[in-house]
Amino acid sequence: MALPTPAEAGGSQVKSAVRTVELLEYFAGRPGMHSLAEVQTALGYPKSSLYMLLRTLVELGWVETDATATRYGIGVRALLVGTSYIDGDEVVAAARPTLDRLADETTETIHLARLDGTDVVYLATRQSQHYLRPFTRVGRRLPAHSTSLGKALLATHSDDQVRHLLPERLEALTEHTLTDREALIEELRLIRQRGYAVDHEENTLGLRCFGIAVPYRTPARDAVSCSVPVARLTPGREQEIRDALFTARDRLALATRHL
Incomplete structure (x- = not known):
């Protein structure tokens, strides 16, 4: 069976994937922890959807938070993927x-x-x-x-x-x-x-x-x-x-x- 086109699958799914990659690349290029406001200003995403995306990535280990859970940075799973790229x-x-x-x-x-x-x-x-x-x-x-x-x-x-x-x-x-x-x-x-x-x-x-x-x-x-x-x-x-x-x-x- 043929895979659906992006339009048939729904633009929100494609947009979500793009935003996820852009978010991870943002953290990868800026070491340290960043507030929600910093990230939102840099990427321009709606704050509510950005927050939900961040929380999802935190739960999956791709993003980490500080002790206050208000600042975000790249997570350990990104390191595992990078190491896999080098090893392979x-x-x-x-x-x-x-x-x-x-x-x-x-x-x-x-x-x-x-x-x-x-x-x-x-x-x-x-x-x-x-x-x-x-x-x-x-x-x-x-x-x-x-x-x-x-x-x-x-x-x-x-x-x-x-x-x-x-x-x-x-x-x-x-x-x-x-x-x-x-x-x-x-x-x-x-x-x-x-x-x-x-x-x-x-x-x-x-x-x-x-x-x-x-x-x-x-x-x-x-x-x-x-x-x-x-x-x-x-x-x-x-x-x-x-x-x-x-x-x-x-x-x-x-x-x-x-x-």
């Missing part, structure tokens, strides 16, 4: 030996991330062996234009595709972030020529990152990077890291060729 992802599984080897070779922090709209989402991390090191958790989301991972992935798209994806003015995370889309596109052309991207303290002050796309599909969806505190960088060290990334890219291309 074929690229993450195939990349593990290469990420381990790259971390051992460079002794620096290594990331694997995926392009999701205008952001990159971190799928795997190997922490640096040094005392001075960056901290990035799996599941973190950052603007693609401010990271070497994101720029390496954006460079696999055409200029017109990038213009369609990104606004003319981009968010500044530090004083070094490129905030003009056309200036970013000029850098993406350079990245295509040399094969890797660099984040010059554009996401975190004092940190330089080198990123390279994993070419198992076109445009690329995933990239790997190496993050190094500027205080530890020398021209020779940069070259070592770039060479290690190119080698890792070739290994990843081989490991993901069947995906």
Whole structure:
């Protein structure tokens, strides 16, 4: 028997599903606890239906409340679903030996991330062996234009595709972030020529990152990077890291060729 269309099933069911996802994404992007008024102002839902939706999600474990039961935040079930995504992802599984080897070779922090709209989402991390090191958790989301991972992935798209994806003015995370889309596109052309991207303290002050796309599909969806505190960088060290990334890219291309 054919499934009913959204119109036949009733628009309220579809709207409820959309609101549920938007609500969970709101909490996921804003850590901490939020009042009903805060959430209602941000999402614009009727307060009564929003309250009922929140209470339902609290009962199901997707949303949690504080001791007063008046403030809300993301629940533990969201973590379980996120962990399931990572555990079941074929690229993450195939990349593990290469990420381990790259971390051992460079002794620096290594990331694997995926392009999701205008952001990159971190799928795997190997922490640096040094005392001075960056901290990035799996599941973190950052603007693609401010990271070497994101720029390496954006460079696999055409200029017109990038213009369609990104606004003319981009968010500044530090004083070094490129905030003009056309200036970013000029850098993406350079990245295509040399094969890797660099984040010059554009996401975190004092940190330089080198990123390279994993070419198992076109445009690329995933990239790997190496993050190094500027205080530890020398021209020779940069070259070592770039060479290690190119080698890792070739290994990843081989490991993901069947995906």
